Every structure is written in C-alpha cells, then in structure tokens.
Amino acid sequence: MLAIALAHALLLPLSAAPASPGRPATPAEARAFVGRINAELEPLAYRENTAQWIAGTFITGDTERQAAWATEAQMAATTRAILEAERFRGLRLDPETARALQLLRTGGKLPAPVDPARRAELASVGSRLEGSYGKGKYCGPGGTGTCRDLGQLEETMSRSASWEELLDTWQGWHAVGAPLRSDYRRLVELGNEGARQIGFRDMGELWRSGFDMSPAAFEADVDRLWAEMLPLYRELHCHVRARLQERYGKERVPDGKPIPAHVLGNMWAQQWDALYPFLEPYPGVAPLDVDGALRAQGWTPERMVRTGESFFTSLGLPALPATFWERSMLVKPRDREVVCHASAWDLDARDDLRIKMCIRPTEEDLRVVHHELGHNYYQRAYQAQPHLFRTGANEGFHEAIGDALVLSMTPGYYARLGLAREAPADERALVNFQMRVALDRVAFLPFGKLIDQWRWDVFSGKVPPERWNAAWWELRRKVQGVEAPVARSEADFDPGAKYHVPAHTPYTRYFLASVYMFQFHRALCRAAGQTGPLHQCSIAGSREAGARLAAMLALGASRPWADALQALTGERRADPSALLEYFAPLRTWLAEQNRGRTCGW
Ligand code: X8Z
Ligand code: ZN
Numbered sequence: 001m002l003a004i005a006l007a008h009a010l011l012l013p014l015s016a017a018p019a020s021p022g023r024p025a026t027p028a029e030a031r032a033f034v035g036r037i038n039a040e041l042e043p044l045a046y047r048e049n050t051a052q053w054i055a056g057t058f059i060t061g062d063t064e065r066q067a068a069w070a071t072e073a074q075m076a077a078t079t080r081a082i083l084e085a086e087r088f089r090g091l092r093l094d095p096e097t098a099r100a101l102q103l104l105r106t107g108g109k110l111p112a113p114v115d116p117a118r119r120a121e122l123a124s125v126g127s128r129l130e131g132s133y134g135k136g137k138y139c140g141p142g143g144t145g146t147c148r149d150l151g152q153l154e155e156t157m158s159r160s161a162s163w164e165e166l167l168d169t170w171q172g173w174h175a176v177g178a179p180l181r182s183d184y185r186r187l188v189e190l191g192n193e194g195a196r197q198i199g200f201r202d203m204g205e206l207w208r209s210g211f212d213m214s215p216a217a218f219e220a221d222v223d224r225l226w227a228e229m230l231p232l233y234r235e236l237h238c239h240v241r242a243r244l245q246e247r248y249g250k251e252r253v254p255d256g257k258p259i260p261a262h263v264l265g266n267m268w269a270q271q272w273d274a275l276y277p278f279l280e281p282y283p284g285v286a287p288l289d290v291d292g293a294l295r296a297q298g299w300t301p302e303r304m305v306r307t308g309e310s311f312f313t314s315l316g317l318p319a320l321p322a323t324f325w326e327r328s329m330l331v332k333p334r335d336r337e338v339v340c341h342a343s344a345w346d347l348d349a350r351d352d353l354r355i356k357m358c359i360r361p362t363e364e365d366l367r368v369v370h371h372e373l374g375h376n377y378y379q380r381a382y383q384a385q386p387h388l389f390r391t392g393a394n395e396g397f398h399e400a401i402g403d404a405l406v407l408s409m410t411p412g413y414y415a416r417l418g419l420a421r422e423a424p425a426d427e428r429a430l431v432n433f434q435m436r437v438a439l440d441r442v443a444f445l446p447f448g449k450l451i452d453q454w455r456w457d458v459f460s461g462k463v464p465p466e467r468w469n470a471a472w473w474e475l476r477r478k479v480q481g482v483e484a485p486v487a488r489s490e491a492d493f494d495p496g497a498k499y500h501v502p503a504h505t506p507y508t509r510y511f512l513a514s515v516y517m518f519q520f521h522r523a524l525c526r527a528a529g530q531t532g533p534l535h536q537c538s539i540a541g542s543r544e545a546g547a548r549l550a551a552m553l554a555l556g557a558s559r560p561w562a563d564a565l566q567a568l569t570g571e572r573r574a575d576p577s578a579l580l581e582y583f584a585p586l587r588t589w590l591a592e593q594n595r596g597r598t599c600g601w
Pocket of ligand 2: 371372
C-alpha cells in the first residue's frame, strides 16, 4: 500500500508531495521515525551482507540472484524511508535526528527507482557486473594460451620488464571491460532515476553530498587538495619517466608526453611501487626486500593477518573475535570463482567481522591486510552506535585508518618483524625508503581523483556513452600523465576493467584517505610523544596513540566529519601539509635529479 501511494506522490516534485493528512509533523515524530528506521534497516543490512558475502565467495548465477534479492529488499526499504522522511523537511530538529536523516538520504550509493520492476533490474544488473568482473580472465596470447585470472596477470604486470609481455597482459585484462559496457549503461540510467526520485540531479550529485558541505564545495575542496600536491607528483612523474626512457628508449617513452600505462608495474598504473627495485635511488643501500623475506620465511596468509592484528593490539585495541579466523576468506579457493578484490566486513554489527582477500606473500598484500583490518576495527568501534551512524565519519576516513598505521611500518618496524635487517640511519637509506613509499602514495593521488571525475561526468550526462572511453583516456592523460599503450576506441570500455566501476564503489574516498592518513599519522605520532620527523615515526606499541584513535573511531558517523578529525588531530580541514612534510627529503632529492629535464606532459 505504502509503496503505491509513494509512487503516485513521485509523479509530483518532491517538495509538492502531499503532506500526511491531519496535523503537521513534529520534531518528536522525526526522532521516533529515526528510531524506527534504524530498527527496520538493521536486519535488512544483515541479510544483504550475508547474501553479498556468499555471492562474493562463491560466484554463480544462483548466489548472484540471491544477493540481488537481498539488495532489492534493502533498497526498497531505504527509498521508502527517504521519501517518508520528506515530511520532516524544514522542521527544527535536534542535531542527531537531523544527521541521521541526512545520512539516510545520502548513505546509499546505488539509489533505486521506486518502480519495483526497475528496482529489481538495477539490483540484478549491479550484482551481475560485480560477478562478471570477479570471473574475468585472459586466455592469451591470441586466445590460445592458458587462462589467467587477475591475480596472475597482476603478477606479470609487477614483475615483467618486457614491453611486449606487459602490453599483451595489459590488453588481455582490459578486454574484460568491454562486455560490461551495456550493463553499466543500464546501471547509470536506473541509478540516476533513483537519485532523481530522492531529490538529486543525478548519482554524482548524490555521491558528492556525503561530506557535510554542498556538492560544489566538495568538488572545489578536492581540487584544492590536488593543486597543493600536484607539484610533488610532477617531480615524481618526471623522474620516473626519465628512468623508464633508459629502459625502453625515448621512442617508446617520449619527452613531454604521458607515460604508457603498461610499464608502471601495475595493471591500472595506479601505484608504481613494483618499479622500486629498478628505481632505487641508491642501489644496494640498506636493502629492504620484504617480498623476498616473506617468501624465504614461508609466511602464510594467516601469519600476515595475525601480524596485522598485533599492530592493532599493540595500540591497546582488542584482539579479533574467534569467528574472524573461522569465517574470513584469506586465500583464493581452488574450486570456485570468487571476488578477490580485498574487502572487510561486519555482517551483523555484533562482532561477525571478516576479511575477504586472496592473500599472496608480498609486502603489498601485507599493507592491504592492514588496510582491511583498519576497516574491521572501525566497524567494531562504532557497533554501539545506532544503525545509521555505523559508518565512517566520511568515506575517506574509513579508507585511511589502516593506511595511517601502515605509515608506521618503517624499516625499523620491519626489522622487528624479522623481515629486514636493522640498518643504521643514513641519508641515502632514507631517500631509498621514501621512494618506496612515494611510488605507492604519491603516484596514486591523480588516479584516486580521476575515477570519480569520470563517473561524475558520466552520471550527469556531460559525457555521453559514445564518448565514455575517449573521456576516460582524456582524464588519464590530463590528470595522471598516463597514456593508453595502444589505440583505444568506443568498442573498449576500459573503466570497466577497474573493480570499483563495475562494483559501483565511489573512489574519491581513496584520494581523501591519501591526505587524511598523513594527518592521522602526524596526530598519532604526537600523541605517542614522538618529536622526530614524521617519516621516522612509528606508533606501534603506543597505548596513548591507540586511545586517541579509538575515541575517534567510536564516533562512527554520529558527528560531522570535521568534529571527528578534530577529536584526533585538532584540525578541522583536510590538509596536505602532513603529506608534504613527510616527503620533504625525497622532494629535495627529486628536484635535484630533475634539474635540466623537461618535466610535465
Ligand atoms: O580497493 C581498495 C581496498 C579495498 S577498500 C583494497 N583500494 C583501492 C584500490 O585497490 O584501487 C585500496 C587502495 C585503492
Ligand atoms: Zn578499503
């Protein structure tokens, strides 16, 4: 009944939706409504999480359908609640109720159309897209070789230096995107319809609305952050390009041009740390071969996760529950298709925490383990909050917790883990280590920004489907200084070859996290009583830092994110100064290397 009445109401603009008959709504009713919605949505989230977990750890048509049904139910209840809450618009509400209603409206990233058939279609298209990506393979070269999954292809991308082999691998994986295009098109149409029905111009506007400021102010803030960090990125880009010219020649890696996307050690050229052995500023000085040590010592995935857990417990946070170890997926199963892209879960908001990951014994995966555990510890810390507040202060916060701790994984910390030898402090060793971190964190910045720049334009219609791939590469060239290694066309759909696009996960969160993690690190270092340079600080073992972190995590989304930031750092704005301070030594070194070179693209 209710759904039908609402569907009719939707034929009118939202503001003209008929008020409920009788008295106008009151603030007390709004408060009671939020209580009811929290109670109603909580079990639906549990069901959806359960179905999604099963689908992600066992991809079949059946599990995909089950997941879509659970999503559909959750979407239906959310849309209904959002439309019902229109009654309270304009009322003077207590801050908690106002915030809960705001989060209700902006929390869902895939807003469903009111029409049940279209809602069902959206849920099933969304589910299918993630499944198709998860099953993606390349059976090459030339369609004749054995089939390799993304994990295997990524290994080649990070290890090989052969132009041809890298090109073949890059093209092989990017072909996975093309068949997703038509589903993606439908996802955009239906998601936009859902967004309009809850009062947004399109999904992009909805995505930009979750940051306690207007969508336009948010966009400007992201641009501000990028402008401050761009000079550092340009120095790194310039140096890496010059070195790649030595490897491949200037015909293949020309001066003044974007770098071909397949030679940066990563399928998406998003992080370049795999190139470290080649780019090591002072070869052989304080060698740090964590990959080699993990392999030589036979580290198991479980040991890597236990090591991650012990970082958190060293801060005074509790050990993970026994069920975490029973239920997590830490290795890729041999007998079924799964979504390997790492994720962290809290199924029931009562301690059923898990991670899902296909762990390999590499330094990168050790870092990702910490990243995922950061999510789990955040989820656990805000379990006492009401359902609508059980999320990060903003999306970027959630992505920054584990990574802030990773900044404490200094060479000294690796030495304590037995994964490196204790090396004396030395200026050259410092530059070496900074290069490793920069190839990961600084290289990532423009990539972290541009994915949603592309999607915002796709959602708004500014970029029509006939230009989707062209617009993608324009941004990659312009923002990142990276170029497709072979001609691309609209028969390709390269954004579809990056998990977060088919999985419909916003990406600006990672860009923000790149800034926040350094701010968090700086504040935690101070809390730990460390007064030396940021890049030397490790908070491992500091109960004081742990207590500060825990206090912020426990807030969940109950307060505006600036309050949460202030609780931890005393600051109220995203501020790249911590990142720039951290990399100051490397920046000086890069500037010297680049003297006389033509930088930019
Ligand atoms: O997707 C992730 C995490 C899960 S939230 C593994 N990350 C982004 C990516 O892989 O593209 C972490 C860094 C950026
Ligand atoms: Zn994450």
